[in-house]
Amino acid sequence: MSQTPYNETSYSVGNSIFPGFNNKNGVMICGYEFGYSKHDQYLENTRKAEIEKKQSKISTFYSKSKIYNSPYDLRIIKWFGFFGHPLGIDDGCSPFDKCILQTNWCDGQGAYVSDYDKFLSRENFENFLNIVEAFLPSVLIFMGAKQIHYLQTPEIKSRFSEIFGTEVSQLSIKAKPFDGRKFKIAFQNFERVSVISLPHPSGTRGLHDDYIKLFKSEINEVLEYYRKSKSV
16 A cells, blocks of 8 residues: 555545545445544553554555554444445455545544534534535445434435435334344435444444344445445
């Protein structure tokens, strides 16, 4: 890989921009905000120089996970494998890996979310809308159950529709029989983007990987269509 800066954009994203892959029409993973867990604090205190050196190099979402060993990132990578679209091929440099772009609804940072209302502040929802307008993802995957509902807020949905076209299939919220705690998975389509809403990978109590596997068919269909259209 060429040794170019890992983030050549003014927007807060978690991995490199790859022209022709995730700079436009990619697969955007969107969380709530940047985390600051005890693990993050440990890395900052003990491996800051090493991490900054690695960050200066180009990185995919997968290769970034090798730097931080983040439970959030690692579980997302595991889920993509469940859906039939594994990340990490060619050491994380495959065309599909390059299509992934990680970001967050707001540009804040915290160890945990105590006030979900803050995500509906103008500053935060405009941060989200500005990011999706800049990168125009073809697939948007929310990591956290509340964001899909924020999207239905009239002012936010109206602007989102200006960016991605009219809604072509209404919000569909699904849960499936499971011997354990069940969670709602949501789907919604606009003319130029498919939206999937999943539970937060590392902040949802009682979430079992076997439950996520139950939605392989629906999510594989979205990703398979995307990959064929993108030829990746």
